[in-house]
Amino acid sequence: xxxxxxxxxxxxxxxxxxxxxxxxxxxxxxxxxxxxxxxxxxxxxxxxxxxxxxxxxxxxxxxxxxxxxxxxxxxxxxxxxxxxxxxxxxxxxxxxxxxxxxxxxxxxxxxxxxxxxxxxxxxxxxxxxxxxxxxxxxxxxxxxxxxxxxxxxxxxxxxxxxxxxxxxxxxxxxxxxxxxxxxxxxxxxxxxxxxxxxxxxxxxxxxxxxxxxxxxxxxxxxxxxxxxxxxxxxxxxxxxxxxxxxxxxxxxxxxxxxxxxxxxxxxxxxxxxxxxxxxx
Amino acid sequence: xxxxxxxxxxxxxxxxxxxxxxxxxxxxxxxxxxxxxxxxxxxxxxxxxxxxxxxxxxxxxxxxxxxxxxxxxxxxxxxxxxxxxxxxxxxxxxxxxxxxxxxxxxxxxxxxxxxxxxxxxxxxxxxxxxxxxxxxxxxxxxxxxxxxxxxxxxxxxxxxxxxxxxxxxxxxxxxxxxxxxxxxxxxxxxxxxxxxxxxxxxxxxxxxxxxxxxxxxxxxxxxxxxxxxxxxxxxxxxxxxxxxxxxxxxxxxxxxxxxxxxxxxxxxxxxxxxxxxxxxxxxxxxxxxxxxxxxxxxxxxxxxxxxxxxxxxxxxxxxxxxxxxxxxxxxxxxxxxxxxxxxxxxxxxxxxxxxxxxxxxxxxxxxxxxxxxxxxxxxxxxxxxxxxxxxxxxxxxxxxxxxxxxxxxxxxxxxxxxxxxxxxxxxxxxxxxxxxxxxxxxxxxx
Numbered sequence: 001x002x003x004x005x006x007x008x009x010x011x012x013x014x015x016x017x018x019x020x021x022x023x024x025x026x027x028x029x030x031x032x033x034x035x036x037x038x039x040x041x042x043x044x045x046x047x048x049x050x051x052x053x054x055x056x057x058x059x060x061x062x063x064x065x066x067x068x069x070x071x072x073x074x075x076x077x078x079x080x081x082x083x084x085x086x087x088x089x090x091x092x093x094x095x096x097x098x099x100x101x102x103x104x105x106x107x108x109x110x111x112x113x114x115x116x117x118x119x120x121x122x123x124x125x126x127x128x129x130x131x132x133x134x135x136x137x138x139x140x141x142x143x144x145x146x147x148x149x150x151x152x153x154x155x156x157x158x159x160x161x162x163x164x165x166x167x168x169x170x171x172x173x174x175x176x177x178x179x180x181x182x183x184x185x186x187x188x189x190x191x192x193x194x195x196x197x198x199x200x201x202x203x204x205x206x207x208x209x210x211x212x213x214x215x216x217x218x219x220x221x222x223x224x225x226x227x228x229x230x231x232x233x234x235x236x237x238x239x240x241x242x243x244x245x246x247x248x249x250x251x252x253x254x255x256x257x258x259x260x261x262x263x264x265x266x267x268x269x270x271x272x273x274x275x276x277x278x279x280x
Numbered sequence: 281x282x283x284x285x286x287x288x289x290x291x292x293x294x295x296x297x298x299x300x301x302x303x304x305x306x307x308x309x310x311x312x313x314x315x316x317x318x319x320x321x322x323x324x325x326x327x328x329x330x331x332x333x334x335x336x337x338x339x340x341x342x343x344x345x346x347x348x349x350x351x352x353x354x355x356x357x358x359x360x361x362x363x364x365x366x367x368x369x370x371x372x373x374x375x376x377x378x379x380x381x382x383x384x385x386x387x388x389x390x391x392x393x394x395x396x397x398x399x400x401x402x403x404x405x406x407x408x409x410x411x412x413x414x415x416x417x418x419x420x421x422x423x424x425x426x427x428x429x430x431x432x433x434x435x436x437x438x439x440x441x442x443x444x445x446x447x448x449x450x451x452x453x454x455x456x457x458x459x460x461x462x463x464x465x466x467x468x469x470x471x472x473x474x475x476x477x478x479x480x481x482x483x484x485x486x487x488x489x490x491x492x493x494x495x496x497x498x499x500x501x502x503x504x505x506x507x508x509x510x511x512x513x514x515x516x517x518x519x520x521x522x523x524x525x526x527x528x529x530x531x532x533x534x535x536x537x538x539x540x541x542x543x544x545x546x547x548x549x550x551x552x553x554x555x556x557x558x559x560x561x562x563x564x565x566x567x568x569x570x571x572x573x574x575x576x577x578x579x580x581x582x583x584x585x586x587x588x589x590x591x592x593x594x595x596x597x598x599x600x601x602x603x604x605x606x607x608x609x610x611x612x613x614x615x616x617x618x619x620x621x622x623x624x625x626x627x628x629x630x631x632x633x634x635x636x637x638x639x640x641x642x643x644x645x646x647x648x649x650x651x652x653x654x655x656x657x658x659x660x661x662x663x664x665x666x667x668x669x670x671x672x673x674x675x676x677x678x679x680x681x682x683x684x685x686x687x688x689x690x691x692x693x694x695x696x697x698x699x700x701x702x703x704x705x706x707x708x709x710x711x712x713x714x715x716x717x718x719x720x721x722x723x724x725x726x
Contacts, residue, residue, distance in 0.1 A: 029717070032726055078717065122713025165709070203468055203516060249495070249517045250726060279726030 025161025025174040027116055027125055028075035028279075038275035040067040044260075044267030050233075052264045059095040063267055066090040069275075073114075081114040083129065086136075091145040106136040107147040112155070124162025131155040133180070149232070153182035157192075172198045188218035188232035204246045212238040236263035240273075252277045297371075297392050319411040320354065320379075321347040323702070324403075324418045324674065327390060331420040331673060331701065340422060341390030344405060348379040355379075356409025360389065363624050365400045365681045377409075398423040400681035402624060415626070416704075417676035421684075432619065434658035441550070441653055442601060445479075449560045452479050456571050458488065468492050469514050472576075474521070474568055478561045480552070485530040486523035486565065487512040490576045498582035498723040499569050501605075503562050504528045505589035506615075506629070507539055517725060519578050521569060525561040525594065527554065540632045547633075547650050548642055555593075555615075555654040562587075562594035566604055582606055584722050590615045593656045596686070600662035607722040609715060610656075610669045612707055617682030618651040627677030627705075657682075660689035668696045668718045670711040672703035 028034050043064045046056040057063070066089070073083040087107035093100045112131025119125050133153035157178025164171045177193040191214070198208035218232035240258035247253055256273040260266070325343045327333075333340040348354050355378040362371040377385045389403070399422060406415040435441070457475040464471035474486040489512050491497055497519040504510045509529030510522035527535035527542045535554070537545060545554035566583065573580050584607040587595035592613035599608035614629065621630045622637075622644065633651070637644045652658070667690065671683040680699075687697055696718060698711045720726070 027717075029726060030721055034726070119713070119717075121708070121710035122717055123709065248493075 025125065025127060025159040025176060027078065027114075027119075027127075028073050028081045030075050030078050032075045033278075033280050034073045035278045036069075036071040036275050038067070038069040038071065038273060040069070040271060040273040041065075042067065042269050042271040044269045047267045048236075048263040048265065050265045052262065054268060057095075060097070061100075062094045064092045064094065079116040079119075081116075083110075083112050083114055083131070085110040087147075089147050091147070093145060101145050103145040103147065105147040108149075108153070109134045109136045110155070114159075120162075123165050124160065127159045127161070129155075129157050129159065129178075133182070149182050149184070149188070151182040151184040153180060155180040168199075170200055172196075172200075174198075186218050186232055188216045190214060190216045198244075206244045206246075208242045208244065210240050210242070212236075212240075214238075234263065234265035236266050236269075237261045238269070242273075250278060250280050297395065316350075316411055317414055319348070319350045320407060320409065320414075321349055322405075322407060322414070322416055323347075324405075324416065326420055326701075327388075331418075333393075333396075333420065333422045335393060335396075335423065337393065339390040340393055340396060340420075341388065342403075342418060342420065343386060343388045346377065346379065346385040346407065348381060348383045348385075350411060351381045352411070353378070353380055354409040354411055356407065356412065358387065359406040359408075361404045362391075363402050363404075363679075364397070365402075365620060365685065368623075370401070377407075396422045400679075400684055402679040402681055404626070404676065415676055416674055417679060418674045419680035419684075420673075434655075435652055438653060438658055445556060445560060446563070446601070448479050449563060452481075453477055454564060454567060456568055458568070458572050458576075464512060466514060468516075470576075471512050472572075474523070476564055476568060478526070478557065478564050480534075480557055482526045482535065482557055482561065483531065483533050484523060484526065484561045484564070486510070486521060486568075488519065488521045488568070488572060488576070489514050490519040490578070491517055494577055496577050496579040498579045498584070498725070500719065501565060501569065501583055501585045503565070503585065503587040503591035503594045505587070505591045507542060508589070518719075518723060519576065521565060523562065523565040523568075525558045525591075527558070531561070540635065543629055543632050544636050547636070548646060550650040550653050553650050553654070555651075558590065559594055559597045559654065562598055563602060566598065566602055570604070580604065582723050584609060584719060586611070588612055592616075593654070596656035596659045596663065599665050599667060600659035603664075605665055607666045607719075608663065608668070609718070610667070610671075611711070611715075612671055612675065612678075612703075612705070613656060613669070613683055613686065614675070614678035615654070616656040616678070617685055618655050619648055621678060621682055622648070624679050624681075625677060630677075657686050657689055660686050661691050663690060664692060666694055666696075666722060667692065668698065668715060670698040670700070670707050670715070672700045672705065672707060674702055675705050677705050 043062060045062050046054055048054050068088045069085060071085045073081050075081050086109050089107050090104040092102045110131050110133050112129050114127045114129040117126045117128055133155060135148050135150050137147050155178060157176050159176035161174040162172065174196040179189065179191055181187060181189040193213045194210060196208055196210040198206055200206040215235040216232060238258055238260045240256050242254050242256035244252050244254045254275050258273065259270040260268050323345045325345065327339045327341050328337060358375050358377055360373045361369060363369050379385045400419055401422065402417060402419045404415055404417050455477045459473045461471045461473050468491060469489050470492055472488040474488050476484050478484050497517060499519045499521060500515065501521045502510060502513065504524045507528050510524055513520045513522055524531045527537060535542065543554060546552040550556065569578055569583060570580055572578055583605050585595040585598045585605050586609035588611035592610035593615045595608045595610055598605050622633055633647050636642055637647060669683060669687055671680055673680045687695065698714055700708050700711060
């Protein structure tokens, strides 16, 4: 039973992270587009229970997902960007190498507006982003695997992104923190904070590291009579390292590995990701 | 404590009344030697946030704050002069100050609202003590949107003059040479030395850097400031042409003149005047881009001309006269609004012109009759490209009001201006950051 609770929901988390590496906190630019198709392989062989103690899944259990995402944005003006994210997730739960459950579905579609409150000296940018979350899948099927909470939601976050011009010259950073809530009785309400530091080696190669912290809270606890298997109360701390290669002036190709360091009521995830960032 | 005391004192003070108009004599240069510019830190804080006032404001003016940076008492004088946009002196005043070691001094200057006319006001404040001497300049606006434009019209043969100038240039062989300089190649850029001939047989030199990949590159064309030599500039995904106009760097054959002489070269005759050559040197630079375009993969639909100081005047000229240019960037223009500049400024270049008038080598009318053909304010209505103008409100060489007048004369709808409140005679990081954003928009680059 415990293992079932732990393996729920993982797909939701994936939609939140990653895109900072694509310099998402910087303005896209008036009339310009950004598109970032992403592929992420995620797996977990165990989980942290609600006291933060690690356990392996029973019967050599493993949770896997293949995540295909399209993140994009368009600069409506110098100070306003429209951003969106469309995920498609294939999930599997295996025991002793045998697939026990699987589900393929479009996940939560996110559409938001970023407003740049201040560009300071144009080397750093303070933004506020408000987004709406729409579940793009039909109601919950008879499976433990879910692509989301099956509820509309809203998110608001503040971001500060910039390029260092004095210390750590030419490195860039992107820090954001926000709150996301789902509009239903059990919530949950999530607090998250992400921080990225990027280091360009030369014109073509750059390395970036990101830390993600997420805490999901629900006043109904993680067991509810109606959605007994949906885990709404969990947290994790994840790190990733990404290597980016500039293909040309419009395209950068990134590869990334990530791992969860600690958590609560959640699978211990790790995996890799690759994505292209097109700017035009 | 001191600040609190100062502000109490100010409440009792009456607004300053403008005196009878008088005109400046010009030509007076402050000479300061062996003084420590860091011994006092001065700051001007407008009584409202933006330095733009209206009739509704109770106070129109600013606070001058001095900080004593040395461990020694300082006493001295503050000389204030307020002029309007025509260069008429409205108020003059000399007051003493004294600061304890590491102390502060604050003085509020505010003016009688009933006397204010819509427009721009520039204050020149000279501060001197035994250890310190410097002057700061500050421009504020009073109901600027209703200000009557005070720009006199361009000379009647202005257009003909420049048509003829263009013909002069066209009848001069260009002899453009674009020489690879492998010794200056970089990993991702190739470097070329540029040489061509301009009017008066001036040989002009410059640099062209081109990203090494074979895609088509937009061009940033940078024109040198007054006697500030440009070296090759390297930019990601952008080709950069840097031209040293006559009298600057290697382009000084026949123009190897001192800093305070070059700008006076042939000033009595507008057809032979130094600035005419400079402007045409700049115009021919665009031909270089077109000559190099095919071989070096330059995108001639995306040419942005950029200049600082005098280079800004040349950029404005190109924006007005050359349809091949798609954008212009003016950084702290200072050769403009000559008719008021000679009255209002003690800094360069006004000091150069005024000193020759003062030495009776030429009359002021003569100088202005020549300079008006080269005043960017008269090019402004002809500029049809996107333009970015960056300027500082407290530039002590060329008052901000001259730049604001130029911007007022622009007829295009989409003009971007970057106003820095306290940049002195330079611009700040904020401007250069915004310029990068602006250039990306012009070049269509992410």
